Amino acid sequence: MxxxxxxxxxxxxxxxxxxxxxxxxxxxxxxxxxxxxxxxxxxxxxxxxxxxxxxxxxxxxxxxxxxxxxxxxxxxxxxxxxxxxxxxxxxxxxxxxxxxxxxxxxxxxxxxxxxxxxxxxxxxxxxxxxxxxxxxxxSRTQRLADRVTTLTRTRSDALEAHAAELRRIERDLHDGPQAQLVAVAMRLAVARRCLGRDLVTLARMLREATDITEEAMVELREVLRGIYPPILADRGLGGALRTVASRGGVPVSIDIGELHRIPAAIETIAYFVVTEALTNVAKHSRATRAGLRVWRTEDVLTIVVTDNGVGGAREKGGSGLAGLRGRAQALDGCLTVLSPAGGPTTITVELPCG
Incomplete structure (x- = not known):
């Protein structure tokens, strides 16, 4: 040997x-x-x-x-x-x-x-x-060189993801609330011309404007939720993750340690990572149960999502793992996937939260 x-x-x-x-x-x-x-x-x-x-x-x-x-x-x-x-x-x-x-x-x-x-x-x-x-x-020199290469790549990925996110927000606002606000403005203009002359049309225009305004508010909340989920502000990361796990398609055992104060950007990434991982479990793994463990060790937040499914998860299989890795690396984190054929699958995400 x-x-x-x-x-x-x-x-x-x-x-x-x-x-x-x-x-x-x-x-x-x-x-x-x-x-x-x-x-x-x-x-x-x-x-x-x-x-x-x-x-x-x-x-x-x-x-x-x-x-x-x-x-x-x-x-x-x-x-x-x-x-x-x-x-x-x-x-x-x-x-x-x-x-x-x-x-x-x-x-x-x-x-x-x-x-x-x-x-x-x-x-x-x-x-x-x-x-x-x-x-x-x-060696230390190699680690520094690899670190520079990794940071260069993740910086490029983060900028690309940021640009894509801005385009998504602009598209959602343009196709949703903006178009609805234009419709509201048109109805209000018609209603103003009907003042004192056509009360039936006036009432109908005001009613439609009110309904469209309510729809626009709902869509606007959805857009804002994609930027920073309100549940994080209301319940904190621990409470938000428990809520996500309770809504999953399979029973999830939850073990969340003391997290203390975590930066908002890390909370957002952690929330979306757990949401996407549990969604993948429900859609692709054919699992009957899953597990979620979250703990903080000094300045590192560790998230482990497991399931007893069929395994074989790959980043190029359309499972969303590439997106999870991109979100983690955008903030200098890392993602590890262990998913042999036949299962089980373990996804580990480490995020710096110093």
Whole structure:
């Protein structure tokens, strides 16, 4: 395995995929998502040196413990196949295992190896996984370069999303309240000309103007709700998310911690992310239940939406995940989707709220 690692590290493309494979394995073992990162050759060589030394040592300990524990179990079962010969003339031809196998690998030694394996091997595995993630992490210079690239891309996406949102608001106002206000103005003009001459037409124009005004107010509230949901101002983020979860198409278990004061922009993004994620669960996942966990750790707001559906969620499948990622990255946040075929699906969003 170490020789194979060295061969694969010699080529840039295979080097990145090979190290990424090890990072993903380590992340799955530790139960935490690992995002893809570009890593330079020095980090790969440093990891290879540790992989050859510590990895080989951990592998040998594992093989010795497991093989000897299995030998202790198998030896009594095959004892009959190696009878002990007490004839002095044939003592030199006596099978080794049948004569002193019980001395070399006794039950006590087997139990000890089994106990060492049960206690030490999980510790070796998790420790080596943490070491792999630590060593294969990008250097500070690479992190800064990746950070600049990410911020440049997210800034461009944020500006594009902002422009699209302005166009949407302008279109909604133009097609809705603005057109209705024009209709109201026309009816009021007709009503003014009918003053003192045609009271029936006057009453009809005023009635229609009143009805159109009420419709315009309803549509205007809908437009404003898309900019900043009033429920956030009325109930706060926690109350708004509980309301959204209670209106979902599937039962949702809710766990919302103490959030304290969060900037309005972060509240808006969090609200729309949870709304869209739960809508996707109801529409696409075929789930029977979902979960919503929200908590704040120092200056990071974390949102986790889970479901027991069929999985297989992809950002290019029209599920709205690309939009969720764009909303999160617009405010320097990140989104992680774990959705294997057959489920379950876990969507994790982290938003800075310092």
């Amino acid at each position: 170490s020789l194979l690692s060295f061969i694969l590290l010699c080529h840039p493309s295979t080097r990145q995929s090979w190290s990424e494979w090890h990072r993903q394995r380590a992340g799955r073992l530790l139960g935490r998502p690992v995002s893809a990162q570009s890593i330079g050759l020095p980090r790969h060589l440093y990891w290879l040196a540790l992989h050859i030394t510590l990895g080989l040592a951990c592998g040998l300990v594992t093989v010795i413990c497991v093989s000897n524990a299995l030998l202790v179990v198998v030896t009594p079962l095959l004892w009959w196949a190696f009878p002990v010969n007490d004839d002095p003339k044939t003592v030199l031809d006596m099978p080794v295992v049948g004569s002193y196998g019980d001395v070399a690998i006794g039950p006590s030694v087997g139990n000890l190896l089994f106990a060492v394996g049960c206690l030490a091997l999980p510790w070796f595995a998790t420790g080596y996984a943490r070491l792999t993630l630590a060593v294969l992490a990008p």
